[in-house]
Amino acid sequence: MLKKYPFNVRVYGLLINEQNQLLISDELEYGQYFSKFPGGGLEYGEGLIDGLKREFLEECFFEIEIIRHFYTTDFYLKSAFDDTQIISVYYLVKNLLPINLPLKTAPFDFGERTADGSFQSFRWIDLDKLKIEDVTFPADQKAVELLLKEL
Secondary structure, eight states: OOOOOOEEEEEEEEETTSSSSSEEEEEEETTEEEEOOEEOOOOOOOOOOHHHHHHHHHHSOOOEEEEEEEOOOOOOBBBBSSEEEEEEEEEEESSOOOOOOEEETTTTOOSSSTTOEEEEEEEEEEGOOOGGGGSSHHHHHHHHHHHHHHH
16 A cells, blocks of 8 residues: 655745845744744645745745755755655745845844734844854755855
């Protein structure tokens, strides 16, 4: 008998501005605080790039252009939220228009709830101060590790 295993495909954008800062999303959802890259879960029938563009529009309210693929998880990772296996795909991206997003300087400095009842805020981290611990999840930490090696 063939067993089915649930996979959760995630897609994220690494956005670096002209000041050599990386955009980070701080969130409070399901009772957990976490810092990650903008992006999220792929919807059924959606391609990776379309999914990432949709996520940026939903979260950040601006359009992006894909520069290049950066990293895809190459190790087993169980979701922190449910019983699925996470497969995360990362792209280097750039914004197509000026960013008009309320930005914070401290982590988890939330304003009002988002439409789905969670909290989210954004901040820049200088690349020369970026640490693996600045993001919460193991796949994101691996992406930061690889990004730091490229700098």
